Amino acid sequence: MTAEIHIALVHYPVLNKTGDIVATAVTNLDIHDNARSARTFDVASYHIITPLDAQVELVSRILTHWRDGFGARRVPNRVDAMNLVQVQRSLDDAVAAIVGERELRPVLVATAARRVGPTVGYAALRARMRAEDGPFLLLFGTGYGLAPEVIEAADLVLEPIGDPEEWNHLSVRAAVAITLDRLCGAGR
Amino acid sequence: MTAEIHIALVHYPVLNKTGDIVATAVTNLDIHDNARSARTFDVASYHIITPLDAQVELVSRILTHWRDGFGARRVPNRVDAMNLVQVQRSLDDAVAAIVGERELRPVLVATAARRVGPTVGYAALRARMRAEDGPFLLLFGTGYGLAPEVIEAADLVLEPIGDPEEWNHLSVRAAVAITLDRLCGAGR
Numbered sequence: 001m002t003a004e005i006h007i008a009l010v011h012y013p014v015l016n017k018t019g020d021i022v023a024t025a026v027t028n029l030d031i032h033d034n035a036r037s038a039r040t041f042d043v044a045s046y047h048i049i050t051p052l053d054a055q056v057e058l059v060s061r062i063l064t065h066w067r068d069g070f071g072a073r074r075v076p077n078r079v080d081a082m083n084l085v086q087v088q089r090s091l092d093d094a095v096a097a098i099v100g101e102r103e104l105r106p107v108l109v110a111t112a113a114r115r116v117g118p119t120v121g122y123a124a125l126r127a128r129m130r131a132e133d134g135p136f137l138l139l140f141g142t143g144y145g146l147a148p149e150v151i152e153a154a155d156l157v158l159e160p161i162g163d164p165e166e167w168n169h170l171s172v173r174a175a176v177a178i179t180l181d182r183l184c185g186a187g188r
Numbered sequence: 189m190t191a192e193i194h195i196a197l198v199h200y201p202v203l204n205k206t207g208d209i210v211a212t213a214v215t216n217l218d219i220h221d222n223a224r225s226a227r228t229f230d231v232a233s234y235h236i237i238t239p240l241d242a243q244v245e246l247v248s249r250i251l252t253h254w255r256d257g258f259g260a261r262r263v264p265n266r267v268d269a270m271n272l273v274q275v276q277r278s279l280d281d282a283v284a285a286i287v288g289e290r291e292l293r294p295v296l297v298a299t300a301a302r303r304v305g306p307t308v309g310y311a312a313l314r315a316r317m318r319a320e321d322g323p324f325l326l327l328f329g330t331g332y333g334l335a336p337e338v339i340e341a342a343d344l345v346l347e348p349i350g351d352p353e354e355w356n357h358l359s360v361r362a363a364v365a366i367t368l369d370r371l372c373g374a375g376r
Contacts (some may be wrong), residue, residue, distance in 0.1 A: 029217050029356050033359040040350045075190045077357050163374065169265050170228050170365070171221040177362035178369045185366070186351065 003134030006106060007038055007176065008047040008094050011055070012141055013147035014123060021141055024142040026055050031062055033173040034140075035081040041180040044135070046084045047094035059087040077110055091139070091150065106137040110146055110154035113168050117151075119159040120181040129183060138179065140172055190372055191322030194294060195226055195364065196235040196282050198327055201244070201335035212330040219250055221361040223269040229368040232323070234272045235282035247275040253272040268280040274343050279327070279338065286323055298334055298342035299367060301356050305339075307347040317371060326367065328360055 009030055012023035026048060038046045048059055065071045066082040080117040098106050109125065110116075129136060139146060139154060151157060161178050162168035170178070197218060200211035214236060226234045236247055254270040276282040282319045286294050297313065298304075317324060327334060327342060339345060349366050350356035358366070 029359075029361075033362055036357055036359050037362045039355055040362075077355065080355055081357070161369070161373075167227055167265065167268055169224055169269070171217075171224050171361070172360070173217075173361050174225045174228075174365035175219055177358070177365045178373070181349070181366045181369065185349075 001043075003129040003132055003136055004044050005042075005129065005184065006045045006098055006135060006137045007034065007043055007180070008045065008049055008088075008091065008139050009034060009172065009176075010091065010138060010141050010146055010150060011048070011050040012052075013149060014141045014143040015145050015147060016143050019144075021147050022143060023050065023052055026050055026059055028062060030142070030173060031085060032078070032081070034088065034176045035085050036078075036088055037177045037180055038084050039081040041184040043084065043184075045086055045098065047097070048085060048087045049089070049091055049094055050087070051089050056087050056089065057120065059085075063087070072076065072128065091153075095137065098137060104135065106135040107156065108137050108139060108150045108154040110139045110157045111141070112151065112157060113160050113162070113170070113175070114145070114164045115160065118157070120156045121159050125156065126183050130140060140176055140179075142172055190230075190266055191317040191320050192232050193230075193317065193372065194233045194235065194323060194325045195222065195231055195368070196276075196279065196325060196327050197222060197360065197364075198279065198329050198334055198338060199236070199238040201337060202329045202331040203332055203333050203335060207332075209335050210331060211238065211240055214238055216249055216250060218330070219247065219273060220266075220269075222364045223273050223277075224266075225365045226272050227269040229372040230250060231272065231368065231372075233274055233286065236273060236275045236287070237277070237279055237282055238275065239277050244275050244277065247273075251275070279341075283325065286325060289316055292323065292374075293367055294323040295344065296325050296327060296342040298327045298339045298345045299329070299363065300339065300345060301350070301358070301363070302333070302347065302352045303347050304345060306345070308344045309347050313344070313346065314371050321357055328364055328367075330360055332358055
């Protein structure tokens with residue numbers, strides 16, 4: 001048995017190629033792929049974080065299509081995955097949704113493809129997730145990664161998946177899948 | 189040090205929802221995401237298999253854009269990943285390209301989300317990939333999975349990633365990422 005785990009895909013604040021802080025656009029396949037990975041690994045909820053009205057509206061329409069609309073009738077198993085998705089205007093809103101009626105703040109775990117200070121290894125975090133109830137909230141950045149303020153606000157930073165000295169440009173969809181498998185996967 | 193490993197994404201012959209054998213359409217993000225995962229885990233080549241002229245042409249144009257065109261100038265690190273990609277009209281063509289001048293047929297390893305007979309576990313295949321030089325060719329199906337004839341022609345079938353008795357509908361992009369990490373990833 002593992003702890004209660006949530007994931008968030010952050011579209012703001014993240015870095016762009018030149019290191020500025022920007023809001024990125026939501027990608028349709030990020031919603032689907034990460035929802036399917038979340039459902040496979042028994043993640044409790046998947047938060048898509050964007051402050052932009054048009055993006056909130058877009059995600060809401062996609063979710064309706066796949067939960068109640070034609071998508072749900074065509075691919076019924078997708079409903080279970082899409083039911084995990086929530087759209088939030090900020091990381092604070094996602095944390096508040098996870099806290100809910102409880103007085104239990106989630107442990108915030110940032111992820112990064114490069115070294116950004118002290119990190120926790122997968123085996124250590126996996127062991128902690130078996131010893132504690134959580135909740136844990138894993139934060140994934142779009143664009144060129146989470147803004148420094150998000151990393152500084154996190155309780156832990158996970159070590160990079162690949163070698164940060166080597167070519168290390170996984171898609172965020174691959175990074176979410178591998179991270180969940182390393183932390184929650186059976187057959188290890 | 190691990191063996192020489194190749195991957196193939198099969199668009200024909202694969203199953204559709206009702207179990208018919210069909211050719212699926214190539215998805216742009218399948219090219220990118222799997223190429224990036226392949227590059228991260230030192231895969232030797234990534235074969236996109238489709239018999240359809242229009243699809244071969246489409247993949248070729250996408251590859252040119254990201255290897256030599258505007259995409260290559262905008263995202264230079266993507267060139268390294270896209271250089272691993274080859275488009276092939278059949279699995280036989282992919283095998284022939286891997287054999288090349290050598291008299292060394294690759295070990296064909298099929299993947300499946302459901303149980304399709306005897307399987308090899310990740311730890312056992314990982315150990316074999318450390319003991320042998322290969323080449324190994326990992327086969328991933330699009331649509332509703334590899335056709336039975338592909339699975340029967342394979343030397344080995346890898347066990348499913350998730351629990352085949354439970355919800356097990358990962359995207360093929362997530363499946364490729366997790367499989368490569370389990371077989372080739374450091375930090376295990």
